[in-house]
Amino acid sequence: MARFDGKVAFITGAARGQGRSHALRLAGEGADVIAVDRCAPIATVAYDLATPDDLAETVRLVRDLGRRVVTAEVDVRDAAALGTAVREGVSELGRLDVVLANAGIGLMRPEAPSAEAFRDQLDVNLGGVWNTVQAAAPVLVEQGRGGAVVLTSSAFGLTGRGGDGSGGGDGYVASKHGVVGLMRTWANWLAPHGIRVNCVNPSGVATPMVLNPAVEALFGGSIDTPAKPADDVANLLDVMLVQPEDVSAAVAFLASDEARYITGVALPVDAGMLVR
Numbered sequence: 082m083a084r085f086d087g088k089v090a091f092i093t094g095a096a097r098g099q100g101r102s103h104a105l106r107l108a109g110e111g112a113d114v115i116a117v118d119r120c121a122p123i124a125t126v127a128y129d130l131a132t133p134d135d136l137a138e139t140v141r142l143v144r145d146l147g148r149r150v151v152t153a154e155v156d157v158r159d160a161a162a163l164g165t166a167v168r169e170g171v172s173e174l175g176r177l178d179v180v181l182a183n184a185g186i187g188l189m190r191p192e193a194p195s196a197e198a199f200r201d202q203l204d205v206n207l208g209g210v211w212n213t214v215q216a217a218a219p220v221l222v223e224q225g226r227g228g229a230v231v232l233t234s235s236a237f238g239l240t241g242r243g244g245d246g247s248g249g250g251d252g253y254v255a256s257k258h259g260v261v262g263l264m265r266t267w268a269n270w271l272a273p274h275g276i277r278v279n280c281v282n283p284s285g286v287a288t289p290m291v292l293n294p295a296v297e298a299l300f301g302g303s304i305d306t307p308a309k310p311a312d313d314v315a316n317l318l319d320v321m322l323v324q325p326e327d328v329s330a331a332v333a334f335l336a337s338d339e340a341r342y343i344t345g346v347a348l349p350v351d352a353g354m355l356v357r
């Protein structure tokens with residue numbers, strides 16, 4: 082029996098990158114998926130976000146694995162729309178077991194007013210996580226079968242590096258620290274219901290968030306092979322970017338019954354960056 086047979090996972094930011102990888106990992110182990118994504122740009126963000134075609138590709142890949150998938154084009158800042166997406170997904174797929182609050186934004190346009198960039202970082206990366214769990218946790222509680230919540234923070238949620246304010250770095254660091262705080266307090270809130278709450282804290286991951294022209298301009302080439310010093314993002318092991326599948330492996334473990342007594346944990350998937 083696969084780890085997620087008969088289970089349903091709600092995943093934000095599922096159109097591409099880590100969210101898609103998590104969807105495929107869990108679907109490959111038996112889960113049906115409620116996949117949401119904004120599928121449109123945000124004006125202050127320095128790179129394009131996912132498109133409706135990206136979300137359609139996630140759908141195709143999940144179905145290729147023989148699993149069911151329900152989608153919604155929803156911005157995680159829109160609490161009401163997230164609530165509708167959860168309700169409709171659960172009504173179609175029958176239940177909810179796993180919640181992955183993964184959607185997020187990274188580098189902000191240098192010309193964006195810094196206060197606006199900061200607010201957007203907090204609204205998406207922290208407010209969006211709050212909205213996601215507020216929408217989904219009551220369903221888990223009402224079902225009375227427990228569940229697992231995994232929040233996507235960052236290595237930058239556990240260190241002060243990268244916070245000079247350029248490119249929204251301070252907002253990113255603040256929002257990702259905030260996610261760790263939510264994880265810790267929600268682990269207390271939800272433990273009486275048998276619901277575990279953990280987070281993953283990746284260093285650089287090979288997704289469009291960092292493999293894009295705006296980040297390349299910052300690093301004088303691909304962040305994978307940076308021309309400029311990249312001490313803030315350098316790992317201990319000999320790898321600049323981990324793969325989305327590396328994070329999915331950690332997420333799948335935390336979401337599975339193998340981690341049944343693990344809650345309140347911030348798990349770095351950082352090739353040792355945080356001990357440097």
Ligand SMILES: NC(=O)c1ccc[n+]([C@@H]2O[C@H](COP(=O)([O-])OP(=O)(O)OC[C@H]3O[C@@H](n4cnc5c(N)ncnc54)[C@H](O)[C@@H]3O)[C@@H](O)[C@H]2O)c1
Pocket residue numbers: 093094095096097098099100117118119120121130131132155156157158183184185186187205209233234235236282283284285286287288289290291
């Ligand atoms: N790539 C990295 O180096 C890295 C490192 C550590 C943590 N993270 C975090 O991992 C998570 C996933 O990022 P990724 O690397 O897959 O990047 P990505 O840009 O490929 O994927 C992010 C997804 O979130 C969606 N999204 C963004 N804002 C949204 C919103 N307001 N509402 C709904 N959907 C929205 C995007 O459309 C996209 O599909 C993010 O929270 C990110 O901060 C990324």
